[in-house]
Amino acid sequence: MKKNLRKELLTKRSLLTEEEVFLKSLSITQQLKNSFIYENANHVMVYLSFRNEVETASIIKDLFDNSKKVYIPLTVPDTRELIVSELLDLEKDLEVGNFGVLEPKKDAIRPVSLDALDLVLVPGVGFDKKGYRVGYGGGYYDRFLPKLATSIPTVALAFEVQMIEKAPTDQYDFPVQYVVTEEQFIDCKR
Numbered sequence: 052m053k054k055n056l057r058k059e060l061l062t063k064r065s066l067l068t069e070e071e072v073f074l075k076s077l078s079i080t081q082q083l084k085n086s087f088i089y090e091n092a093n094h095v096m097v098y099l100s101f102r103n104e105v106e107t108a109s110i111i112k113d114l115f116d117n118s119k120k121v122y123i124p125l126t127v128p129d130t131r132e133l134i135v136s137e138l139l140d141l142e143k144d145l146e147v148g149n150f151g152v153l154e155p156k157k158d159a160i161r162p163v164s165l166d167a168l169d170l171v172l173v174p175g176v177g178f179d180k181k182g183y184r185v186g187y188g189g190g191y192y193d194r195f196l197p198k199l200a201t202s203i204p205t206v207a208l209a210f211e212v213q214m215i216e217k218a219p220t221d222q223y224d225f226p227v228q229y230v231v232t233e234e235q236f237i238d239c240k241r
Contacts, residue, residue, distance in 0.1 A: 053219050057185050060177040063212045064103045075210050076106035078233040083172075084113065086236065088204045088229065092170035096122040096135055099145070099153040104174055105208035111141055122163060125154050126191055133195045135168065137161040150187070165199055173207045173227050182207070182226030182239030183218035196225040204228050 067075070083089050095114055100107040114121045125134040126149045136155045138144055148154030155161070173192055177185035184207060186192055196205060205227040211234050218224070230237040 053185060054188070056215070056219065057176050057188060060185060060213055060215070061102075064176070064210065067103055067210065067212065072103055072106060072210075075233040076109070079105050079208050079210075079231050080109055080113075082231050082233075082236050083110070083206065083208065086231075088170060088206065092119065092204075094120045094122065094167050094169045096124065096168050096171040098172060098174040099123055100174070101152050105210065107172065107208070108141065110172070111138070115141075120167075122168065123155065124191070124195075125160060126150065126152070126189075131190055131194060133191050134160070135163050135165060137163055150189075165203075168199070168203050171196075171199060171203060171205045173205055175207055175209065175213070177213050177215045177218060178207050178209050178227070178230045179215050179218045180230070180237050180239065181217075182228060182230060182237075183220050183224055184227065185215070185218050190223065193223045193225055196227070206231060 097107050097111055111121055121138045122135045123138045125136050127134060128149055144155050144159035145153040146156045175184040175186050206229040207227045209230055209232050211232045226239055228240055230239060
C-alpha cells in the first residue's frame with residue numbers, strides 16, 4: 052500500500068512545473084521564516100532538495116546570511132542511518148552522494164551531536180495533518196527522528212499535492228511536529 056502511495060505522490064510532485072516549484076517553495080519558505088520556530092533557531096538541519104522537493108537552497112542562504120549554523124544529513128547506506136554534518140560552504144562542501152542527493156564531500160564531513168540542533172527540516176513524499184509521513188522507503192528519518200530530543204522542533208516542508216488524508220503507519224513511523232505547505236502551517240501536535 053505504501054509503495055503504491057509513494058509512487059502516486061512522486062508522480063503528482065513530478066508534474067509540478069519548474070515555475071510552480073519555485074513559487075510554491077517561495078511561499079512555504081516565507082511561512083517558515085515568519086514562524087517563531089525558525090526565528091528562534093540558531094542551529095538548523097536542512098535537507099538538500101532534489102527532484103521537485105520544496106527548494107531549500109534559499110533557506111540555507113538565509114541561515115548563513117543571519118549567521119546561523121547549518122547542518123545537513125549524510126546517509127550511511129550500510130546502517131541506514133543519518134550523520135548530521137555542519138555545512139560551511141554551499142558551493143565548495145558538496146558533491147552528489149547516495150541516491151543522487153547532494154552530500155558533504157569526504158573532507159567536508161563535520162559531524163555534530165544531535166543535541167546541537169534546535170530545528171530539523173524533514174523531507175518526504177507525503178504527509179498527513181498528524182505529522183506522519185510517507186518517506187522514500189529507506190527508513191533513514193524513521194531511525195533518525197526518535198533520537199532527537201522532543202524539544203527540538205521537526206518541520207516537514209511539502210507542497211499541497213503531497214498532503215494525504217492518513218499516512219499508513221507502523222511501529223517504526225515517527226511523526227514530525229509541524230508541516231508547512233504553500234497554503235497552511237500545521238501544528239501536528241494538536
